[in-house]
Amino acid sequence: MRLLFLTQQFDVKADSNLVLLTLACLDRGFEVIWGSIDHLSLNSGGINAVGFVANASTLSSPLPQQWATFDCREFNLIWLLSLGKRQTFLDKIQLLRLVERDVRVINSTNALLHLRSKYGLTQQSTLFQHPETHASNQLAPLAEVIARGGQWILKPPAGSMGSQVFLLDRETSNYRDILRHMLGLHEDQYLLLQAYLPEITSGEKRVLMAGGEIMGCYLRLPAEDHRTNLAQGAQAERATLSHQEIALAHTIGAFCQTEGAEFIGIDMVYPYIIEINIVNPGGLGTLQGLGIDLPADRLIQQIIPG
Known part of the structure; x- marks a missing residue:
């Protein structure tokens, strides 16, 4: 079994998912490569990643300074542990989609596209309950929701680790300013308002x-x-x-x-x-x-x- 972990930062802390999963794979005799999610490339039809072979010494010494190039189609499994830089998300998904025809990818590009953002959860009412949610890249409809009353969680659709998450209600004196700031100067950012659960x-x-x-x-x-x-x-x-x-x-x-x-x-x-x-x-x-x-x-x- 030849496995490629793709990540943005090579987190060598002993309790990180990257290290724990790598050690488990090495114990099973797998060949493990650590690759950079932000350095995928297309070369004459082939999809390449850059990185290095991970082994016991990799985890206990400075990371290699020289990285090698690997053909993504030569792996049995590619496991994503980061999506890397947001600006190139769609480029990386499209490259991985090409590889996915021949190599198993965890999690699939379909899941990364449709489940990673919070939008998809609003459409699964037959399976589970989800707090009332609104989304827009315009100030007026979002401000109107807050003005009607209740407490709301404001957050970006594809955020993580609790970054840029606010608890707002109509008594929040500067809620319109917060909305303007997060929507961006040209209102080119989408935002979610999700009903707060006490x-x-x-x-x-x-x-x-x-x-x-x-x-x-x-x-x-x-x-x-x-x-x-x-x-x-x-x-x-x-x-x-x-x-x-x-x-x-x-x-x-x-x-x-x-x-x-x-x-x-x-x-x-x-x-x-x-x-x-x-x-x-x-x-x-x-x-x-x-x-x-x-x-x-x-x-x-x-x-x-x-």
């Missing part, structure tokens, strides 16, 4: 799934503000899932598999699904830090049986 003050559960099966879960408690993102100071605690939450997670896992998303993180405030994370969902290191046993090899086994 229940989230008691925490949001992150459910990590691989191959449609639950790998583990933990509770994310907001600490410094309304956000439950660990990158924004939220706290992680051990958690268990109710029978209803387990059933809902399996429903979503099965749906995501049909879309080609095999490694996901579900953010749940039952019965609501807040988000489905399909690009390197955090979880392995967090579970490990909470003393919850989830060997990365078990996750690899779900994705690559045998």
Whole structure:
């Protein structure tokens, strides 16, 4: 098995997904390459990546300064752990789409296009509940929603790690200024307004799934503000899932598999699904830090049986 992990930054922290998954793959005898997602290229019909061979010494010494070029079609599996620079997202998706005809890609380009942004979740009301959501790149309709009352979460459709996420209501004196700033000088940025769930003050559960099966879960408690993102100071605690939450997670896992998303993180405030994370969902290191046993090899086994 020859596997290419594509990422933007080569995160060599011991508890990073990149390191934990790499070690599990090496233990199984796989050849592992670390490649840069932002350096994909098309050369006479071939799709190339640049990077280096990952092994035990790679993880314990300075990263190689000299990178090699690899033919993406010579891998058995390409696993995305980052989408890299936003400006070139569509270019990279199109290049990977060409490779996907011959090589399995996790998660699929279809999933990356249709599940990564928050829009798709609003169309799955037969599967799960999702907070009321509005989207626009115009000030007037977004301001009108806020002016009608209620509390709203303002965020970019394809944001991550809680960046640029605001809690607003009509009493927020500068909400129109915040909208203008985030829409951009030429109103060329789309924004989402999502109804705020007061229940989230008691925490949001992150459910990590691989191959449609639950790998583990933990509770994310907001600490410094309304956000439950660990990158924004939220706290992680051990958690268990109710029978209803387990059933809902399996429903979503099965749906995501049909879309080609095999490694996901579900953010749940039952019965609501807040988000489905399909690009390197955090979880392995967090579970490990909470003393919850989830060997990365078990996750690899779900994705690559045998």
